[in-house]
Amino acid sequence: MKKILSLSAAMLLCFLAHSQEAENLGSYAEVSIIPRLDLNPYYSSEDSKLGFTHGNSSIYTLFEGSVGEHFSWTVANHWLASLNEPATDEYNYAWPYKNLGYSNDYSWIDYLKVDLTFGNWTFTLGKDCLTTLGFEYEDWDWDIHYDLASPLWNSLIGYQWGGKVAFAPVESTSFSLQMTTSPYGERPFASGLWTYSFQWRGEYGWFEPIWSYSALQIDKTKGAFQNVVSLGNKINFSDEFSFVFDWTGSFVNDDWKEADYAFNQFRGVFKYAPSERFDVSLHGIVSKRFGESTWSCIGALAQFYPLQDSQDLRIHADVAYYPGLKNVSLTVGALYNIRITCW
Numbered sequence: 001m002k003k004i005l006s007l008s009a010a011m012l013l014c015f016l017a018h019s020q021e022a023e024n025l026g027s028y029a030e031v032s033i034i035p036r037l038d039l040n041p042y043y044s045s046e047d048s049k050l051g052f053t054h055g056n057s058s059i060y061t062l063f064e065g066s067v068g069e070h071f072s073w074t075v076a077n078h079w080l081a082s083l084n085e086p087a088t089d090e091y092n093y094a095w096p097y098k099n100l101g102y103s104n105d106y107s108w109i110d111y112l113k114v115d116l117t118f119g120n121w122t123f124t125l126g127k128d129c130l131t132t133l134g135f136e137y138e139d140w141d142w143d144i145h146y147d148l149a150s151p152l153w154n155s156l157i158g159y160q161w162g163g164k165v166a167f168a169p170v171e172s173t174s175f176s177l178q179m180t181t182s183p184y185g186e187r188p189f190a191s192g193l194w195t196y197s198f199q200w201r202g203e204y205g206w207f208e209p210i211w212s213y214s215a216l217q218i219d220k221t222k223g224a225f226q227n228v229v230s231l232g233n234k235i236n237f238s239d240e241f242s243f244v245f246d247w248t249g250s251f252v253n254d255d256w257k258e259a260d261y262a263f264n265q266f267r268g269v270f271k272y273a274p275s276e277r278f279d280v281s282l283h284g285i286v287s288k289r290f291g292e293s294t295w296s297c298i299g300a301l302a303q304f305y306p307l308q309d310s311q312d313l314r315i316h317a318d319v320a321y322y323p324g325l326k327n328v329s330l331t332v333g334a335l336y337n338i339r340i341t342c343w
Contacts (some may be wrong), residue, residue: 033059034335034336039332042327058141062140103161103188118324124166130195132155132156174202206237212230228250240273265286277304297320319331
């Protein structure tokens, strides 16, 4: 792992050293510091009392840019976080710094990747997001509202080390093949477990698909895989109205069904955005795991950007109701993106 991090850092510094020579080719670099504060009171019918968390309160940084037309990078770090529940196992810490050497939990590094683009081809190397889960994986973590996040988003460790090849025959269509470490291995490469993914993305006017298939290796000796099919669909009714429908299903052989690797999940989001400064949306999630009762959530979200001609400051509020648990959760908060241009 140390060798991989050292190599990635060396590659990044090498390209940055040549950045001034490539200014005329569209080079840029920008650092964002992103603090977020949430206040999350909720009511639990199980014990008939109120509770309180800080939701997705966190501090992130994002360092991204490009050198010329062929090389770009993304480094996203998760420095502080508010966890809704106490640690429950050996690798689940309130502070993300101890998890760097593991692939079965989150750490303070979300993204650490470089992209090489040549014509219609893009080659990606480093720590990247798995190409699965439809549109829900499209948002940055600091944009996620925990009340309205699906069980899969919360349980599947989406950032893994590996590489990806993407081909865009036309501007509106792209295909990608990805090979990364598996979220079911403790150590990223020593575990010897891998994930293989294929994804098709498109933007065809009113219809935008993100369809994918992923095989996540569970066990090396038995060659067992969790097969995940995700069909993400976005329908644009107009510039103001859109609807997102994600379906994700997982299939395993009989030996692993009792291990809770089989599920079906449906997620829908109806959004109304009359301007770039305000939007509201309705959310619904139904998730069914093998041998368990159905988990569901319905909710609403409102987001307001008070700054003129900028979305760097966001004020948000959401409410969620969980019919099966008969729980209600309310979150209000704010996020501010502090941008620093390096060149």
